Amino acid sequence: MVDDKEKSTVVIVDDEEMVLTSLNSFLSLETEYTVETFTSAKDALEYIKKNEIDVVISDYLMPEMDGISFLAKVKEMRPQVPRIILTGYADKENAIKAINDVGLFQYIEKPWDNDDLLIVLRNGIERQKLMKKLEEKIAEINKAYGELQGLQTEIVKTFI
Amino acid sequence: MVKADNSDLKSLRESEEKYRKMIEMASDAIFSIEPADGTILEANLRAEKLTGFSVDELVGKKVWELHPESEWEESRRLFNQVVESGKGYTGELHFLRKDKTLLDIEISAGVINYGDKKIIQRICRDITSRVLLQRENRRLREYYEYILDLMPVGLGVRKNINGEPKVEFENKKLKEIFDRARDEGCPCGWEQSIDDQRVESEQILSEDGVYVEERIFPNNRVYQFTTGYFRDIKHNWRELNIVQDVTTRYRLEQELKKANEELEQKVEERTRELRQKQTQLVQAEKMAALGNLVAGVAHEINTPLGALNSNNDLFIRSIEKLKAMVSDSAAPTEFRESKQLGKLLENMEDLTRINKTASSRIINIVSSLRKFARLDQAEMDTVNIHDGIENTLTLVHHQLKDRVEVEKDYGDLPKISCYPNQLNQVFMNILVNASQAIEDKGKIIIRTRRQGGDAVIEFSDTGRGIPEDKLERVFDPGYTTKGAGVGTGLGLSIVHQITEDHKGRIEVESRVNQGTTFRIIIPIRGR
C-alpha cells in the first residue's frame, strides 16, 4: 500500500439514502477513509470542484443526472480521480460502453459484495496515489530540467 | 283307268269339280306335273298371271323351264327329291317370266294320288313383297350397323342365356377396344369383362335405370361402362353397354386430384406455419414485456437488497469485532465473563448468518430472473448451456421443492452459439411441463452430452406420460390437456419453433404412467 498516512477521501453519490448509509458505515468500520456522501449529483460536483478527492463512486440510475454523465463531469474536473459506477441494472453492455466512452475505472453491480467493493476501492486509490506521485516526480524533473536550462543559458551568456 | 260304279263316279266327279274350282281360285300358281319327266300337265289361272305364259303355253313345258337356266338344276333336284321320297319340300326360287322379268317365288311341292296315278303338285307363291321387305330390313340393318360402327364409343348388346352372357351385337369400336385390351394382357372379351375383369370400380351412379361405372382393367386402362336394360320384341331382357376408354381423362383427373390435395396440404402447412409464427410473435412480445418488467423490478429490488445485504455483512463484521473486544484482556472483567453478553453475541451471529443465507437466496433469484429474461442478450451469443439450465432451475424451484427431485448428469459441453434467452424459454417450458406431469412425488433427470457437432440436452421425468396417439400432437399450437385457463398449449409449440430456429430438432419418447423424455439436439456451432 502506498503512503496511507494521509487520509484518502471517498465521494459517494446515490439517490437512495440507505445505500449511502450502508456504504458509509461499512467504510468507517473497515477503513480510515474520509467518506463524503451525496444524494444529489449536483451537490457532489460542487464539493469536488472545491476539494481534493481520491475516488468517486456513483449510482447509475438517478433522477436528475445519471451516473455516466456525472462521472464524465468529474473526469473533466479531476482527470486523475478513479471513477466507479454502481449499478442495479445488469446492463453489462451499456456499462462496458460507458467504461470505454467515459473512461470509468470500474463498475460494481448491486447488490454488491463488501469485500469486492473494498478491493476495487483500494485499487483505485492506490492507482490514484501512484499517478499523483508520478506527476510530482515529473514536475520535479521538469523543474530540475528548467533550472538546468537556466544554468546553461547563463553559462552561454558569460561566454558571449 | 279303274272302273267305278255310277254313284262313286258321280261323287268323284263332284269332288274333282270342287277341287278344280279351288285350284282355279287359288292365289298361288299350282301345277300338276308328270312325275316321270317333269312335264307340266295342268296349270291354273294364277300360274298364267305369275309366269306370263298362257295355260296352253305352260302345259307341255318341263317344270324347271319356268326358272332362269341357272336355277334349272336346283329346281330339278327339288323335283327329283319329291319324286323319290314322296315327301313335300319347300324352297325359294325365281320365275323367268315370258317378258323375261324375274319373280321371287316360294315353292312347295307334294305327291297326289290321282286315281291310281301319282301326280306331282307344285305350288308357287309370289313372295316379291316379302323379299322386298326382307331386303329393306337387311338394308336398314346394314345402315344402322354402319352408323353404329362410325360411333366413337364401343356399343354392344348381350343377353343372358342360363347365366352365360352371349353377345348379340358389338360395333367396330367395341371390338377395337377389347382387341387392344386382349393384346395388352386382359384375358377376356367385353362380355365377360363386365363381370370378371372388374379389378377396381369407381363411382356407380344410377339414374333412370342407367348405370355409369368406371372400371380399371389389368392393363391399367380405365373404361367407362354405361349400362342399360331393355326388352326386345319377344320381351326378353337385353343389356346394352356403351364402353369408352377414358384412361386419359381418368389420369388427368387423378393428377388434378393429387395436385389439389397437394395444394390443400400446402395451404394447411402454410397456415400452420403462420399460426406458429404468430404464436411465437405473441410469445416474443410477451417475453419482451416480461424482460422490461424484470429489468425494472430487478433494479428496484437490487438497491434495497444491496443495502440489506451490505448491512448484514456489516453486522457480521461488527459482531466479529465486538467479540474480539470483549475477549480482549484489556476489556473489563464483567464484560469478559458475562454469560448474557456471550449468549447475545451468539444469537446475533446465528441471526446474521441466517440473514445472509436469506439475502443470498433473494440475490440468486433476482439474478436468475434477470439472466433468464436476458434483455441485453436477445442476440446470438456463445454461452454455457449448463448456466442456462441452472438459472431456469432456480426459477422453477418453487414448483419442484421437495416434491420433485432433480438429478443432473451434465456431460462435457462446449459453449454453444445460440439465443440464450430463447433456449432458457425452452428449458423453462419443458421443466414446468415435467413438474406438472408429476402428480405426487417424482424425479426429473437432466442429461447433457456432446454428440458429434451437436449438443444433446435431455429432460426425463417420472410423470404420467403421454399416450402414443397423442405424441405427435403435443407440439401443435393450442394442444393442451390442462384445461382452459390453465394451459395455453403454446409451450411445446414454442419449444419446437425455437429448436428449429437453432437448426436443431426435438424428440419425445413417452410411456404412460412411467414418464416422458424430451430430447433437444442443437448444433454447437449454430447456424
Ligand SMILES: Nc1ncnc2c1ncn2[C@@H]1O[C@H](COP(=O)(O)OP(=O)(O)OP(=O)(O)O)[C@@H](O)[C@H]1O
Ligand atoms: N412431460 C410431460 N409429460 C406428460 N405430458 C406432457 C409433458 N409435456 C407436455 N405434455 C402434454 O403436452 C401438452 C402440451 O404441452 P404444452 O407445453 O404445449 O402446453 P401446456 O403445458 O398444456 O400449456 P402451457 O405451456 O401454456 O402451460 C400438455 O397439455 C400435456 O398434455
Ligand SMILES: [Mg+2]
Ligand atoms: Mg407447457
